[in-house]
Amino acid sequence: MPQEKLLLIPGPSPVVPRILEALAWPTVSHVGPEMARDLQEACENLKRIVFSANGEPFIVAGAGTLAMEMALLNTAGPGDRVLVLSQGFFGDRMAQICQVFGLEHDVLASEWGRAVTPRQLDERLKAKNYNLVVCTHVDTATGACAPVEEYGRVLDKTGAIFVVDGVCATGGIAERMDAWGIDVVLTAAQKCLGTPPGLAILVFSETAMEKRRGLASVPAYYSDILRWLPIMHDPTKYFSTPCVNEIRAFAEATRIILEEGLDERFERHDLYAEAIRAGLTDLGFSFFTDPRFAASTLSVVRYPEGVEDKAFRAGLGGNGVVVAGGLGPAAGRVFRMGHMGNLTSAQVRFAVEAVEKTLAGLGRAVRPGTGRAAVDEILKA
């Protein structure tokens, strides 16, 4: 096996041996009993992960972008008006998807590093009616987390369908579909859920299902949830061959999440974010994201004066940790470090030590143990 580096990009996240082993189980029939059992268990577990009592889950081969398309195509049709709340790269992608499918839409955007506030949403909704409101829970380019629960409260009496892109949040940050009035959570396997990339994952509320049933048709075949619904209810039926191994590995991933406990898992994400940020702060770094909006699933980290992006990331890679560069206006000025999924405290410590070693290797004066001390302080609490 090639030597493994600690993968701390903002997804895919590191995959634990239990899930890798499940991925390597012998391929079984896509309509056989093993697959039926695992897909149904994955669907039930997924509903628990997004706190939906009566939602309809969809788990299909693809990625987050397919899930974005499926969410929009199955809830908006001709004559509907969509409001896209964008805090960066992936909100803008949502708007591009609306554009491609000819959906009437407006974008309400925040500055990079922040999110649209509930008050801004409220003001917009007073000025204009929308049938659908779409937001990105955590924008992976900016590290900003949207106040989804508060959006839900604002939307409560409007009757608009509320779609949340949870690709960088689901399973790491709470998404309480029923309590917050979310109609669709869309996500992907490779981030907080801890499975290798390869799945588009969605849960539709009863209201969202009604909306789909009310559309005469959708301009898609594979992405039409009504073609998938019979398979999700009875996986021994056929529509299009599901990715058997990936789905069984995802079922294992959902078991791991529920074994940990959802609240415990969300708290662990908060704790690791705090520890990593304390360690990096003591090493001289600062942060791109407005702290009021900082997500617990990744950090967008500004370099100290004189530390060059490419040299730093190459050095860090040499010390065993892979991080990502910045996107858009932050490119070259920041690196992005994911800290989501099934990460351990030992990996958090290893990552901060590797950053310290990298700075020393670049000739910076760092007192040995600086970052690690801050991390230990938080993790032991």
Ligand code: PMP
């Ligand atoms: N939404 C968000 C918030 C994302 O972070 C990503 C991927 N980084 C996507 C959508 C698109 O997912 P994918 O790359 O799996 O198509």
